[in-house]
Amino acid sequence: MTEAQKPGFSDCNNATLRRAARSLGRFYDDALGPSGLKSTQFGLLFQIHISDEPAMGTIAEALIMDLSALGHTLKPLIRDGYVETFADKDDRRVKRVRLTPRGEAKLDEALKLWSVAQRQFEEKVGAEQAAKLRAALDAVADLDLEMPMAAPSN
Amino acid sequence: MTEAQKPGFSDCNNATLRRAARSLGRFYDDALGPSGLKSTQFGLLFQIHISDEPAMGTIAEALIMDLSALGHTLKPLIRDGYVETFADKDDRRVKRVRLTPRGEAKLDEALKLWSVAQRQFEEKVGAEQAAKLRAALDAVADLDLEMPMAAPSN
DNA sequence: TCCAATTAGTGGCATATGCCACTTTTGCCG
DNA sequence: CGGCAAAAGTGGCATATGCCACTAATTGGA
Numbered sequence: 001m002t003e004a005q006k007p008g009f010s011d012c013n014n015a016t017l018r019r020a021a022r023s024l025g026r027f028y029d030d031a032l033g034p035s036g037l038k039s040t041q042f043g044l045l046f047q048i049h050i051s052d053e054p055a056m057g058t059i060a061e062a063l064i065m066d067l068s069a070l071g072h073t074l075k076p077l078i079r080d081g082y083v084e085t086f087a088d089k090d091d092r093r094v095k096r097v098r099l100t101p102r103g104e105a106k107l108d109e110a111l112k113l114w115s116v117a118q119r120q121f122e123e124k125v126g127a128e129q130a131a132k133l134r135a136a137l138d139a140v141a142d143l144d145l146e147m148p149m150a151a152p153s154n
Numbered sequence: 155m156t157e158a159q160k161p162g163f164s165d166c167n168n169a170t171l172r173r174a175a176r177s178l179g180r181f182y183d184d185a186l187g188p189s190g191l192k193s194t195q196f197g198l199l200f201q202i203h204i205s206d207e208p209a210m211g212t213i214a215e216a217l218i219m220d221l222s223a224l225g226h227t228l229k230p231l232i233r234d235g236y237v238e239t240f241a242d243k244d245d246r247r248v249k250r251v252r253l254t255p256r257g258e259a260k261l262d263e264a265l266k267l268w269s270v271a272q273r274q275f276e277e278k279v280g281a282e283q284a285a286k287l288r289a290a291l292d293a294v295a296d297l298d299l300e301m302p303m304a305a306p307s308n
Numbered sequence: 309t310c311c312a313a314t315t316a317g318t319g320g321c322a323t324a325t326g327c328c329a330c331t332t333t334t335g336c337c338g
Numbered sequence: 339c340g341g342c343a344a345a346a347g348t349g350g351c352a353t354a355t356g357c358c359a360c361t362a363a364t365t366g367g368a
Binding site: 245 | 345346347348356
């Protein structure tokens with residue numbers, strides 16, 4: 001057991017996941033560097049792009065991220081003019097989001113850089129392996145994990 | 155292709171990874187909640203625990219995280235008295251880290267909570283699947299990804 | 309119709325991470 | 339031995355994320 005601490009570093013699924021995320025994140029960030037976008041921003045712009053003027057809550061749900069976190073993350077993108085928001089016509093509580101022309105252009109630019117990193121990665125691990133990994137990650141992300149908390153006895 | 159945008163959300167390995175990390179992170183964070191530690195802090199304390207008074211750079215390398223980021227993340231733990239640092243005897247540039255008795259105790263407390271989440275997770279996906287996933291993630295994390303940047307021609 | 313519960317966001321506060329510019333130590337070499 | 343490049347951290351600045359307490363709009367009854 002002289003190597004009990006050698007592996008990734010622990011048996012914690014979460015820690016292992018975060019570690020990989022930091023590593024891969026750095027790689028994609030570097031690739032996107034020239035565009036001035038972080039990989040997270042790129043992902044967010046992309047998600048908005050493929051959606052139809054989604055409501056913030058819809059985006060947050062799709063990306064499994066906290067609604068307020070999404071709001072914060074959106075700020076720099078709005079400030080830089082890549083994204084704009086507007087109230088839903090039927091429900092004024094809802095705020096919808098869309099890319100500005102400038103945002104679409106920036107996304108196009110970033111997509112070119114992203115594809116290089118993506119290809120680079122898939123060459124290393126193999127497209128099929130990558131697809132399997134993504135599938136596994138999606139499965140994990142969508143797991144209905146719930147602490148065995150006291151079932152609301154009432 | 156009516157579902158081109160339905161899956162996780164994109165083919166980006168990085169985005170998929172981050173999404174899963176947010177999801178799983180929330181789960182482990184909830185589990186660790188009672189201890190007052192975040193899953194990231196738990197992971198950091200654990201890493202320090204299994205190491206032998208590691209230098210900051212050593213920890214950063216093991217966790218594949220930026221050295222300065224580690225420094226920042228360490229602050230609240232130092233502030234709360236779970237960790238302490240001291241200069242290396244031979245190289246005064248090096249700062250070593252160790253858990254305080256209080257930190258060891260807190261880690262023990264957190265370990266109990268963590269194991270519940272860990273078990274819960276492995277019950278859902280299967281211990282073997284989880285192990286495979288961790289292996290895959292470690293492999294990804296340790297990949298020597300490098301932008302095909304101009305190879306230093308010299 | 310009017311109020312209680314629910315839904316969608318916002319703002320504030322705190323941690324997580326990175327990059328960059330410095331400062332302090334070392335290590336190395338002429 | 340003196341000075342320069344490399345190594346290890348620190349601090350500042352900016353984004354990423356979460357939780358919580360609130361506010362504004364809606365919805366669902368009584």
